Amino acid sequence: MILEKIHSPADVKALSREETERLCVELRRFLVDQVSKTGGHLASNLGAVELTVALHRVFDTASDRLVFDVGHQCYVHKALTGRQELFSTLRTFGGLSGFPKPYESGHDAFIAGHASNSVSVALGMARARTLLKENYTVIALIGDGALTGGLAYEGLNNAGESGEPLIVILNDNGMSINPNVGAMSNHLSRLRTRPGYYHFKKWYRNALGNSEFGMKVYRFNHRIKTAVKKTLWPGSTLFEDMGFTYLGPVDGHNLDRLCHVLQWAKELNRPVVVHVNTIKGKGYPFAEQDPGKFHGIAPFDPETGLVKKKEINSFSHVFGNALTEYAQRDGRVCAITAAMEDGTGLHHFAKTLPERFFDVGIAEGHAVSMAAGMAKQGLIPVFAVYSSFLQRSYDMLIHDVALSNLHVVLAVDRAGLVGADGETHHGSLDALFLPEIPNMTVLCPSNYAELRKMLEQALFEIEGPVAVRYPRGGEGAYRDDSGSAPxxxxxxxxxxxxxxxxxxxxxxxxxxxxxxxxxxxxxxxxxxxxxxxxxxxxxxxxxxxxxxxxxxxxxxxxxxxxxxxxxxxxxxxxxxxxxxxxxxxxxxxxxxxxxxxxxxxxxxxxxxxxxxxxxx
Missing domain, CATH: 3.40.50.920 (Rossmann fold)
Structure with a gap:
């Protein structure tokens, strides 16, 4: 077993090409075996095996800074940085976290759990490196799903303009949790049609870069090429227009090619985007066929892919069914989600009333502002969102909803303690900040019957903004309907x-x-x-x-x-x-x-x- 001999990234660098290929096979087997026992994020990690191994072949995460976006794809990284033996405690009380945590290891550069911030954080680290005259590489690893969040573009815009040496790796698997939506997903799909481009680009640059005359020719041709590309293919140079050198797309399961391109990106010493195509769930047929199910999954039988614990009813499920029922009664009711259709229980609504279901991607602030516009024009928008994700919408709740006293309904899922996802996912703040927002009503059901009644009140009886907050999972022993008294x-x-x-x-x-x-x-x-x-x-x-x-x-x-x-x-x-x-x-x-x-x-x-x- 190669994996048993890996205790640090230095051991990964010492492997032969053949041993590295075997390591990837063993890592996938290891992931399926471990996550099947504890539950966790499987499909995203299976898709990032070769990419993570390549990162540890090219960089030294003890000094180089690898910033994960969201961080749910960090399991392979943890296994290669001395934490294999802790996987039996994954996501348990006092055990190994399912997300990057600097207190666990110096190889974890920054805490992660929410999307779209990696480029901004990485740029901050790069600026610190330059000002302090230190020498290390900074890498941001971001998924295409996270590119639906506006913060990602704020970071990209500033990072490209900065000129700071920085590598942004775009892990493009066409998924966040649900299939990605929007123009950026379509743009990345078009970029996939250019395999082999980066090979010629590197050869061309190296061939002309050995002399002053050659560099003049290179710069002249580059200006012509850019002008032609913008004319014939508008939008194709998004990252380059921001100031990045674009490398890709690269087969994210070809180790040799990944190592080659990452090394080149490191040598360029400027802002670089490396576009990597991966398959979510790669190597485990059940996860490849249903990556959404295996994105975050409870303990399961690895032979059949079936979850061991039978799914029980939940607040999310009851909410989704009730909202569908009320929406069928009133054509003004619409549902909004931020890339969490299944997690928030809206799958049935999306199938039943697709014309009134809106998935905006990982863009909670946009969701609230869009809901405000819908409410202003006479609709009853319901934004179903996890409590910890709602935090990103605070300004919009005040400025776009509360100031105009608009009837926007927030279905605040995962309120309170949520369990195994830990610090970044507990809904411990909404009960503090929502009541302080002007005109806001906050309802707190204790069971399914109360959830149905309070949602109905929020939709049809209460004016202004309303939040209905409920926990992850199921109801307890208290099943009475306590009525509408506060x-x-x-x-x-x-x-x-x-x-x-x-x-x-x-x-x-x-x-x-x-x-x-x-x-x-x-x-x-x-x-x-x-x-x-x-x-x-x-x-x-x-x-x-x-x-x-x-x-x-x-x-x-x-x-x-x-x-x-x-x-x-x-x-x-x-x-x-x-x-x-x-x-x-x-x-x-x-x-x-x-x-x-x-x-x-x-x-x-x-x-x-x-x-x-x-x-x-």
Whole structure:
């Protein structure tokens, strides 16, 4: 086994050509075997095997800076940089992360988890290198899906103009998670029709670059070629017009060619785009046939490709079916996604009402602004988006939606702790920033029945911008429909008031039962709406019990608990005991939701312990 002998990139560089080819075969077998046990991002990593090996043959990531975009394609990189033995802990609590993390290894240049920022980050590193007079190469590895995000073009525009030596590798597999959409995807498809171009280009440059006269001829011919190309093929020189030397397209599964082109890109010592064509899921038939399914997959049987754990119903699935039903009732209702059709449960909507389904690519800011335009002209747009991805739309929510009080509905999926994807994907901020946006209503269903009802209210009853936030996965034991009241008392009590929202109410109810067994009477209030906040019920309850505990899986600063305390202070009153249980100032790591809740004391046991400490 070649892979067992690889402990660092130096071992990769020492391999013969034949051994390197065998290494790629073994890496694919290793990926399928490991991810089938833990779950994770498979198809994207299978497609990047040769490219990653080539990167480690040409560069030294201990000093050279390799910046991943999104980072879900970093598994091979981790396996080649001394972390093979940790793959059994992939995406588990305290284990190996599924994304680049500098705290894991010096070979991970920058934390990643969201799309389109790699070129900007890499340019910052290149500028630092130049100003500090240091010597290393900076590489940004970005997928074609990430090129649907506007930040990628801000970075490309500035990087090309800068003249800074920088290599941008465009890993073009025609997919992000769902098939890519838009003009850029079509543009890259046209570029694929030029195989072999870079071979001649390198020979031509080398042939004329050995003399001053030759370089004059080269520059003169280059100007003529560029003018002709712009005339006959408008748009074909996008990267070159930005200031990059364009190399490609290159077969992303041909190691020799990849190493050759990457070495050339390094020698050019200027901004370069290397366009690499890869096949998502390469080498594993099930992943090649269905790369979307194997993009991020639960543990599965490698022999059959079937997921071991049967899929259960989820908030995302219920949302998608309910929205389709409501849209069939009212022709104004439209659905928007940012390259997350399946993840947000909109697959059924897209099939049923394709003319009212809009996938804008990885462009959350654009999605919100487009939704604002749709709402202004009389439609009811629903933007289904993961909580952590919605963060990129903050300015648009304020400027384009809130200032005009437009009726845009946000279906905020993956709110709260999400689990194995870790720091970059937890929805720990939306409960803080959404309530502070003018005119925003924020609804928090605790189960499927409430999700359906609150979505209907958001669409047809509430004016202005509305967010319906719900967690990843399924509902808990609490299945009652608490109605449309902003605050509902689920359990009477006299000693302390326990407050929460969303599915965390399950932990609170369980804690209240245990407290009763220990002689403490806890009243339980469930917040159906966290903005605007209804204070009457809260004030009456806390005045009666004199103690308040608020449980939420968000950061502490600006949390709902603090807003409740501030509201009471404005009324000139404060509880005798105030306990805020949340994530504090820390960013939650990866792990199952149950593990993370337990570690932060947000489970029933942690709630009980906090109450006993204050009430005895």
């Amino acid at each position: 605050i509902v008392c689920l359990r009477p009590g006299t000693d302390i008031t326990l407050v929460s929202y969303g599915t965390l109410i399950n932990n609170v109810l369980e804690a209240a039962e245990e407290l009763e067994r220990q002689g403490i009477s806890a009243q339980v209030l469930k917040l159906n709406c966290i903005a605007p906040m209804e204070k009457g019920c809260l004030m009456r309850s806390v005045r009666a019990t004199r103690r308040l505990l608020v449980v939420e899986d968000s950061f502490g600063a600006g949390c709902v608990g603090q807003r409740i305390a501030a509201m009471m202070a404005e009324e000139g009153w404060a509880p005798e005991k105030l306990i805020l249980k949340n994530l504090g100032k820390t960013i939650a790591p990866q792990g199952t939701v149950a593990e993370l809740q337990r570690s932060y004391g947000l489970d029933a046991r942690g709630i009980v312990e906090s109450v006993l400490e204050e009430c005895r």
